[in-house]
Every structure is written in C-alpha cells, then in structure tokens.
Amino acid sequence: MCRTLPRAKSNALQEIRHLRPELTSAHYLVAAFVSACALAAVLIGSAPLAASIATIFLFAGVHNFMEFRYFVARMPVRWGRSRLYYSVGIGGVIVLAVCYLTLYFASGKWMWSADSWAALTAAWDTAFVLWVGMLFYLRGRQRPRSDWSWAFAVVFLIAALAWAAPQYWSLSLVYLHPFVAMWFLERQIRRTKPEWLRAYHACLATIPVILIAIWFALARTPDLPSDTNLFWRITQHAGSEILPGVSSRLLVTTHVFLESIHYFVWILLIPLVDRRAIPWRLSEIPLFANAKGAPKLLVASIVVSLLIVAVLWGGFALDYTTTRDLYFAFAIGHVLAEFPFLVKML
Amino acid sequence: MLIAMTSLTALADVPRPKPKPTETPKQANVIDGRLNIYIKKDATEARLVISQDLIKPLRAQLDEMDNDNDAAGSLTKGDSGIFGRVQTIVSGAFLSLAIVFGGVWFFRSKRAADTRVKTVVMMIAVAGVASTATYVFANAGPPTTIRSITGKIFSEPVRNYGYAFGKIKIETAKDGGVTLIVPDVQDAPKSEE
Numbered sequence: 202m203c204r205t206l207p208r209a210k211s212n213a214l215q216e217i218r219h220l221r222p223e224l225t226s227a228h229y230l231v232a233a234f235v236s237a238c239a240l241a242a243v244l245i246g247s248a249p250l251a252a253s254i255a256t257i258f259l260f261a262g263v264h265n266f267m268e269f270r271y272f273v274a275r276m277p278v279r280w281g282r283s284r285l286y287y288s289v290g291i292g293g294v295i296v297l298a299v300c301y302l303t304l305y306f307a308s309g310k311w312m313w314s315a316d317s318w319a320a321l322t323a324a325w326d327t328a329f330v331l332w333v334g335m336l337f338y339l340r341g342r343q344r345p346r347s348d349w350s351w352a353f354a355v356v357f358l359i360a361a362l363a364w365a366a367p368q369y370w371s372l373s374l375v376y377l378h379p380f381v382a383m384w385f386l387e388r389q390i391r392r393t394k395p396e397w398l399r400a401y402h403a404c405l406a407t408i409p410v411i412l413i414a415i416w417f418a419l420a421r422t423p424d425l426p427s428d429t430n431l432f433w434r435i436t437q438h439a440g441s442e443i444l445p446g447v448s449s450r451l452l453v454t455t456h457v458f459l460e461s462i463h464y465f466v467w468i469l470l471i472p473l474v475d476r477r478a479i480p481w482r483l484s485e486i487p488l489f490a491n492a493k494g495a496p497k498l499l500v501a502s503i504v505v506s507l508l509i510v511a512v513l514w515g516g517f518a519l520d521y522t523t524t525r526d527l528y529f530a531f532a533i534g535h536v537l538a539e540f541p542f543l544v545k546m547l
Numbered sequence: 548m549l550i551a552m553t554s555l556t557a558l559a560d561v562p563r564p565k566p567k568p569t570e571t572p573k574q575a576n577v578i579d580g581r582l583n584i585y586i587k588k589d590a591t592e593a594r595l596v597i598s599q600d601l602i603k604p605l606r607a608q609l610d611e612m613d614n615d616n617d618a619a620g621s622l623t624k625g626d627s628g629i630f631g632r633v634q635t636i637v638s639g640a641f642l643s644l645a646i647v648f649g650g651v652w653f654f655r656s657k658r659a660a661d662t663r664v665k666t667v668v669m670m671i672a673v674a675g676v677a678s679t680a681t682y683v684f685a686n687a688g689p690p691t692t693i694r695s696i697t698g699k700i701f702s703e704p705v706r707n708y709g710y711a712f713g714k715i716k717i718e719t720a721k722d723g724g725v726t727l728i729v730p731d732v733q734d735a736p737k738s739e740e
Binding site for chain 2: 315316319320323327348350351353354355357358360361362364365367442445
C-alpha cells in the first residue's frame with residue numbers, strides 16, 4: 202500500500218503535465234493562417250482593384266515557378282506502370298493548352314461566328330472534363346480493390362452542366378481553381394506532416410466563415426468603377442457580367458481573396474511541409490539526384506522558369522493590362538498541369 | 548497538331564473577303580432576346596426594362612453607329628440560334644450518359660449487393676426525377692395565348708393569367724426611342740405541342 206501511493210502521485214503529476222496546454226507548431230499554423238486570412242480579407246475588401254493588381258504583379262509568376270518546381274520534384278525518373286497515366290496526363294495538358302490558346306487568340310477573328318466560337322468553347326470544356334475523368338479512372342485502376350469508374354458518371358454530369366450553362370461553368374473554374382491548391386496542400390500534409398492535418402482542416406473551415414463575412418459586408422456596396430480597360434477586365438474576370446445583380450466589389454474581393462490564399466499556399470505553405478519543394482534543394486529530386494535522371498535539363502528548365510518570372514515582372518511594369526491578359530491566357534497550362542499530379546496523389 | 552492549330556489562329560492563307568459596298572436598305576443590327584410582360588394593377592405606365600447583358604451588345608452597336616459603320620454587328624454575325632438547340636441536345640445526351648454510367652457503376656459496386664441500399668438509392672433517384680419533373684412542369688406548357696407576344700397579349704385570357712412571354716427581336720435605331728411592335732393576329736397561334 203505504501204509503495205502504491207508514490208506511484209499514484211507520480212501518475213497524477215504525469216496526467217497534469219499532459220493536460221497542461223502545450224503550444225505546438227500546429228497551433229501556430231492555425232493562428233498564423235486565420236490571422237493572415239482575416240487581415241487579407243480586410244485589406245482586399247477595402248481596395249479590391251489595387252489588391253488585384255498588386256497580388257498578380259507580385260505573386261502570379263512566382264507561384265507558377267513554385268508549382269513547376271513542385272511538379273518537377275514529384276515526377277518519377279521512370280514512369281513504370283504509370284506510363285499510361287502520365288502519357289494521358291501530360292499529353293492532355295499539351296493538347297488542351299494548345300487548343301485553349303488557339304480558341305483564345307482566334308476568338309476575335311472575322312471567320313469565327315458567335316455560334317462556332319460558343320460550340321468550340323463548349324467542345325473544349327467537354328474534352329477537359331473527359332480528360333479529368335480519364336485520369337481518375339486510370340488512377341483508380343492502379344489502386345487495388347477499387348473501382349473509380351464512377352468518375353465517368355460524374356464527368357458526364359459536369360459536361361451536361363457545362364453545355365447547359367457555359368458561362369457559369371467558366372466562372373466556376375475561376376473560383377474553384379484556388380481550392381485545388383488547398384487540396385494539394387492537404388494531400389501533401391497527409392504525406393509529410395500528418396501532425397498538422399487536424400490543424401489544417403481547422404484552417405480550411407475558417408475560409409467559408411471569412412467568405413460569409415465578406416459577403417455580408419460587401420453585398421450592398423456599389424459596383425467598382427470599370428471605366429478603364431484594366432478595371433473592366435478585372436471586374437469581368439471576377440464575373441461581373443455573368444452575375445450583374447451582384448456587387449462587383451464583392452465579386453472582385455472574393456476572387457482576389459481566394460487567389461491570395463492560393464498564392465500563399467504554393468509559395469509558402471507547400472515548401473514548408475515538403476522539403477523537396479524548397480527551390481534550392483535539388484539533391485532530393487529524383488530527376489536530379491538519380492543516376493538515370495536529367496540534371497542538366499532540370500537545372501536549365503528551372504533557370505528558364507526564373508527568367509520567365511523576371512520577364513513577367515518586366516512586362517507588368519511596362520504594360521500591365523496586356524501582360525495580365527497574356528498571363529491569364531497562358532496560365533491555363535498550370536491549371537491543367539495540376540490535375541495529373543493531384544489525381545496521382547489521391 | 549501545333550502547326551494546324553497555329554494555322555487556325557493565323558487563318559492560314561484564307562483571304563479576308565473584300566468588303567462589299569453597302570446598299571440600301573441597310574441590314575438592321577438584330578439581337579435575339581426574350582420578353583416577359585407582367586400586367587400589374589399598381590403600374591401606372593408601361594416599362595421596358597433591358598438587362599445589362601443586353602445593354603452590352605447594344606452599346607457595342609451604338610459604338611459602331613458612332614463610327615459610321617452601318618454593317619451588321621459582328622456580335623450577332625452568324626449567331627443563328629443553332630448553338631442553343633445543339634446546347635440542349637448535347638447537354639441532354641451527357642445527362643443521359645451520366646445517369647446510365649452512374650446506374651451501371653452503382654449496380655456493379657459492392658454497395659448495390661445490399662437490397663436495402665439498392666431500394667433506398669432507387670427511391671432517392673425516382674424522387675429526384677419526379678421533383679425535377681414537377682419543378683420544370685414536365686412538358687405541360689402554359690396556355691398558347693400567353694406563349695407569344697402578339698396583339699392578344701392584352702386580351703382577357705392573358706389578363707386573367709397575369710403575364711405573357713415570347714421571343715422578341717431587339718433592334719437599334721438612331722432615334723425613335725424604344726418601341727414595342729407586336730403583330731396584330733386575329734386568332735391565337737396554333738399550339739406547338
């Protein structure tokens with residue numbers, strides 16, 4: 202009995218020690234994420250047009266570089282049994298990007314009627330969703346005891362919606378794209394920093410709350426000025442023409458807010474949870490470190506990517522509006538490239 | 548493929564057709580639209596409210612007028628409304644495919660082995676289709692009289708129903724304000740059903 206008392210006391214102390222709140226890096230993540238989002242929402246909401254211009258100028262090119270760097274790190278040296286998957290994935294990115302750019306740059310030509318342009322755009326949308334469905338199906342075939350043929354039913358439904366309301370489909374892509382970055386981060390945290398997973402889910406849960414706060418605050422505010430070509434392009438990009446009954450200030454704020462989170466995720470959070478995504482850590486990349494890799498080609502492509510970022514900054518400084526239009530046209534490449542890597546991580 | 552796509556963008560060697568001299572009468576700039584007319588007791592005057600999506604092409608046409616360019620606007624060039632029909636057909640076809648593929652997948656999956664799950668899913672599917680059919684009124688259209696904008700829009704049957712709707716052509720003119728012209732028909736048009 203006398204021996205059990207000290208042990209019980211020790212256990213109780215241990216329990217007290219465990220119950221004492223201990224700040225971990227996950228707590229810091231939540232605090233930093235929520236504070237940054239709240240601050241961003243206030244700043245963007247008070248000057249949406251300026252915020253749109255500034256964020257694209259500062260982060261657009263850099264986040265594309267970081268994405269490219271991340272995808273390079275994830276690319277295996279030998280595709281092995283994923284040969285078909287990567288062939289469909291990368292082939293689809295190239296074909297769809299070329300078709301998109303063709304449609305984009307040819308849309309104003311005299312040969313194209315409104316009907317033919319609308320039909321070709323809808324055909325591109327269909328090809329895009331079928332390609333994503335095919336990626337899901339191929340990925341499902343690689344997973345034991347799983348049947349992902351449901352993907353076809355889902356993509357046919359999405360294709361039906363895209364044909365029924367093409368303008369809403371295009372707008373939904375604009376608003377859904379930022380969430381893809383958040384999904385990437387979730388998959389990456391599961392792999393390399395699982396102790397952050399619950400905290401990250403809590404962070405994600407705050408985004409709808411902040412969005413609702415933005416919508417309450419800005420729902421009745423007057424539209425933003427669209428008297429210059431640039432301002433008109435920004436408001437139109439956020440959907441002011443498709444949703445004329447909604448304040449363009451609200452739309453632009455929502456769009457810039459989500460885009461900012463997506464930049465923040467690619468530039469800061471993904472390198473934080475995946476050391477292989479840190480730009481200068483090349484030694485851990487299979488394409489660089491493996492004997493069968495292509496280190497010179499890899500370094501050259503990274504240098505070229507950095508040069509493109511610098512050229513983009515120069516273009517923004519010289520003619521912001523034109524560079525912005527060109528950037529968003531070519532940015533389809535990175536939007537498409539995300540899908541093969543994201544689906545592969547599922 | 549790259550060359551083919553680039554040639555499309557550059558229009559290859561297809562020459563731009565020489566502009567023909569415009570002859571009178573000049574082709575009117577026409578935009579297809581839709582008109583809803585509500586008969587309200589509290590309204591003191593008739594109003595034609597044009598939404599922003601119509602204002603944009605109208606403004607583009609006004610810009611053309613300012614430039615003394617009376618040719619048909621490029622916005623409506625070739626816009627024959629064919630896409631609208633293709634849109635409905637293709638969308639419907641994809642919806643059918645979604646239902647077929649979804650059904651096949653479900654009945655092949657392990658979940659379908661459970662009769663209770665199968666029954667619940669089928670009930671949800673039937674309820675969903677039935678609700679949608681109710682929502683879109685299936686193919687039971689409203690009375691024929693109110694489905695066209697004619698001289699009958701102010702007749703007793705339409706007044707009893709409260710509103711009428713139908714296709715309308717919107718044109719731009721240098722002056723004359725906004726005018727609503729309706730065909731004067733003696734009998735109600737035949738039902739499309």
